[in-house]
Amino acid sequence: MTASPVVELHGLSRTFGTDPAVHALREVDLSIQTGEWLAIVGPSGSGKSTLLNILGLLDRQTSGTYRLDGVDVAGLNDLHRAGLRGHKLGFVFQSFHLLPHRSVLENVMLGELYNGAGRRGRRERALAALERVDLSDRAEFFPTQLSGGQQQRAAIARALIGEPSLLLCDEPTGNLDSTNATAVLDRFVQLSRDGQTLAVITHDDHVASRADRRVRIVDGILGEVPTSTSPRSRTAVG
Amino acid sequence: MTHATDPSPTGEALLPRLAFMDLITECLASLLARPGRVVLTVLGTVVGVAALVATLGLSKTAGNQIVGRFDELAATDVVVTPRASSGARTVADVLPWDAVDRSFRLSGVVAAGTLTDVDTRGDLVRSVPVVDPQAQTEFQLPVKAASPDLFRAVRATLEAGRLPDAGHSARADRVVVLGRNAAARLHVFRVDNQPAIYIGDRLYVVLGIVSSVARQPSLLGSVLMPEGTARQDFGVTAPGSVQIETRIGAASVVASELPLALSPADTTAVKVVAPPEPRRARAGVQSDLNSLFLLLGGVSLFVGAIGIANVTLVSVLERFGEIGLRRSLGAARRHIAAQFLMESTAMGLVGGILGAAVGTLVIVLVAATRTWTPVLEPWVPIGAPLLGGIVGLVAGAYPSARAATLEPVEALRSTL
Numbered sequence: 227m228t229a230s231p232v233v234e235l236h237g238l239s240r241t242f243g244t245d246p247a248v249h250a251l252r253e254v255d256l257s258i259q260t261g262e263w264l265a266i267v268g269p270s271g272s273g274k275s276t277l278l279n280i281l282g283l284l285d286r287q288t289s290g291t292y293r294l295d296g297v298d299v300a301g302l303n304d305l306h307r308a309g310l311r312g313h314k315l316g317f318v319f320q321s322f323h324l325l326p327h328r329s330v331l332e333n334v335m336l337g338e339l340y341n342g343a344g345r346r347g348r349r350e351r352a353l354a355a356l357e358r359v360d361l362s363d364r365a366e367f368f369p370t371q372l373s374g375g376q377q378q379r380a381a382i383a384r385a386l387i388g389e390p391s392l393l394l395c396d397e398p399t400g401n402l403d404s405t406n407a408t409a410v411l412d413r414f415v416q417l418s419r420d421g422q423t424l425a426v427i428t429h430d431d432h433v434a435s436r437a438d439r440r441v442r443i444v445d446g447i448l449g450e451v452p453t454s455t456s457p458r459s460r461t462a463v464g
Numbered sequence: 465m466t467h468a469t470d471p472s473p474t475g476e477a478l479l480p481r482l483a484f485m486d487l488i489t490e491c492l493a494s495l496l497a498r499p500g501r502v503v504l505t506v507l508g509t510v511v512g513v514a515a516l517v518a519t520l521g522l523s524k525t526a527g528n529q530i531v532g533r534f535d536e537l538a539a540t541d542v543v544v545t546p547r548a549s550s551g552a553r554t555v556a557d558v559l560p561w562d563a564v565d566r567s568f569r570l571s572g573v574v575a576a577g578t579l580t581d582v583d584t585r586g587d588l589v590r591s592v593p594v595v596d597p598q599a600q601t602e603f604q605l606p607v608k609a610a611s612p613d614l615f616r617a618v619r620a621t622l623e624a625g626r627l628p629d630a631g632h633s634a635r636a637d638r639v640v641v642l643g644r645n646a647a648a649r650l651h652v653f654r655v656d657n658q659p660a661i662y663i664g665d666r667l668y669v670v671l672g673i674v675s676s677v678a679r680q681p682s683l684l685g686s687v688l689m690p691e692g693t694a695r696q697d698f699g700v701t702a703p704g705s706v707q708i709e710t711r712i713g714a715a716s717v718v719a720s721e722l723p724l725a726l727s728p729a730d731t732t733a734v735k736v737v738a739p740p741e742p743r744r745a746r747a748g749v750q751s752d753l754n755s756l757f758l759l760l761g762g763v764s765l766f767v768g769a770i771g772i773a774n775v776t777l778v779s780v781l782e783r784f785g786e787i788g789l790r791r792s793l794g795a796a797r798r799h800i801a802a803q804f805l806m807e808s809t810a811m812g813l814v815g816g817i818l819g820a821a822v823g824t825l826v827i828v829l830v831a832a833t834r835t836w837t838p839v840l841e842p843w844v845p846i847g848a849p850l851l852g853g854i855v856g857l858v859a860g861a862y863p864s865a866r867a868a869t870l871e872p873v874e875a876l877r878s879t880l
Contacts, residue, residue, distance in 0.1 A: 279873050282792065284791070284792065284872045284873045284876070285873050304796070304797065305479065305480065305796050305797075306478070306479065308480045308791065308794055308795060308796040308797075309478045309479040309480040309794060309796075310478060310794075311480075311791070311792060311793070311794045312480050312793060312794015312795070313477075313478045313794065314478075315792075317792045317793075319789075319876065323785060323786075323788070323789045323792075323876070325786060325789075327493070327497035328493060328497075332493070336789075336790075336793060337793060339482060339486055339490070339790075339793060339794075339795070340480045340481065340482055340790070340793055340794035340795045340796070340799060341480065341481075341794050342477070342479075342480075342481040342483075344483070345483060345485060345486065384793075388793075388794075
């Protein structure tokens with residue numbers, strides 16, 4: 227059983243504009259193994275968000291290759307990229323992005339609206355996803371009735387319902403107080419233990435320290451951070 | 465957990481798709497989240513569609529009403545007279561004495577009779593018995609010659625006595641029938657005592673009194689004598705007109721055939737007065753009524769479309785974050801476009817349905833106040849919601865395109 231990497235980046239660069247060109251990412255090499263929890267840290271403006279957008283197929287690299295689940299995404303058109311997003315990726319945003327006028331359950335069900343999963347059993351799958359984030363008792367609530375931590379857990383459930391190969395999290399605890407942040411982090415730990423591949427962008431060292439592996443971006447250049455402190459290091463040679 | 469490397473870029477299975485039912489559900493949920501806004505947005509469409517439905521229905525209703533005035537009587541009434549174009553004297557000989565027989569040969573003729581003004585050359589009409597120095601005894605009453613069939617053609621009813629027959633005419637008997645008004649002036653109220661009247665110095669026995677006629681109301685004030693009598697006593701040379709009753713719907717055909725039947729030598733010598741085609745009358749009425757209101761309806765529908773377009777555009781701008789989220793969940797551009805299009809179409813549809821209802825109500829109310837029968841083409845209330853939907857679809861085109869072209873990264877910067 228060979229575990230091929232979920233994500234493989236080779237010499238990936240992203241440049242914005244031409245005069246003067248802004249190099250958001252320079253020659254990034256990165257691979258994320260199946261089941262790995264990767265934390266991407268760095269100061270604001272360093273290129274973290276650009277990397278996440280490219281990983282999430284929301285943006286295209288200027289040069290270099292990106293293979294997601296073995297598929298080179300460079301040649302894919304908009305439609306195929308959207309399809310990959312729906313089938314392979316799950317997003318968790320800093321500001322949750324829950325639809326305010328839909329119940330928690332409906333918000334979670336949105337997660338498989340576009341991936342052809344079919345309406346049959348969707349409710350059960352959504353409830354199961356809510357179960358995984360320990361939010362079953364809030365299924366019929368509206369997002370505005372929930373705490374920030376609960377909202378973020380609902381958003382995680384929405385990302386999980388499609389059983390993504392990679393869960394991309396952009397500052398998932400950025401809008402949360404420490405108590406709620408811890409609750410969300412505990413979910414990530416549990417998910418990672420279940421074998422979910424995670425890529426979490428954060429500037430919070432506490433969050434980063436819980437990951438299997440950390441990389442740091444500074445001025446668009448990605449560097450590995452020693453992982454000796456990580457208790458569950460599953461060192462993978464890419 | 466292994467992920468086999470797929471040799472093809474992405475299989476068909478990985479393409480984004482959105483079930484139609486899901487699209488409907490999403491669209492309804494979005495609209496129901498802002499019910500007040502939806503109501504205000506569709507008002508313009510409601511007014512426009514209602515105006516169109518009411519206009520179509522009312523003109524139809526009114527048109528039907530006017531058609532109702534073209535009753536059986538008018539629609540079956542054909543009168544033939546000589547055309548008074550060439551010289552005054554020549555017209556007298558245009559119509560033949562057997563005009564009635566010739567008319568009856570045409571299919572669709574129910575009754576026909578000749579009616580001719582008799583020139584009494586100044587002779588006055590007076591009744592015999594009453595000698596009353598206070599009252600006027602001599603009158604200048606119109607005298608007309610009628611063929612026996614005329615009374616049926618004008619649907620005359622008798623108050624007393626009988627009508628002259630072909631025999632009276634053939635023998636040129638000096639008999640007359642009086643119209644009700646003429647009889648009253650001549651103080652003739654009964655015929656069982658065989659009253660007589662003078663025309664000039666000739667004596668005529670009154671056979672009967674006509675109480676009413678459906679056509680040619682001037683007959684009620686006239687003295688009517690048989691055709692043969694008029695020819696002999698007053699030298700009438702030709703019938704002055706032919707009064708014809710046709711079967712319903714046959715008037716125009718009979719009218720077109722009559723010139724050839726009555727004046728084959730010169731079909732232009734006779735003038736045929738036939739009722740107008742009912743359909744044409746209705747069309748005329750409708751086009752008069754319609755144009756302005758249809759224009760008004762069209763304008764308000766246009767305004768309604770602008771309203772929907774405007775609100776949908778605002779909605780797109782407001783929901784940048786939602787659009788970004790949906791793109792991140794795997795929605796293709798076309799799914800985003802479809803949702804906004806569906807929402808605007810649904811608003812148009814709702815407007816169309818409400819408009820059809822309001823318009824129908826207006827028709828019924830107007831018809832009720834005028835005691836008309838409301839008439840509405842069945843395709844109008846069915847087509848109205850469709851029209852509304854089309855308005856919504858067109859109005860949503862630009863905002864949807866706008867939403868679809870939005871870049872997901874940009875869209876995700878907005879919060880919900």
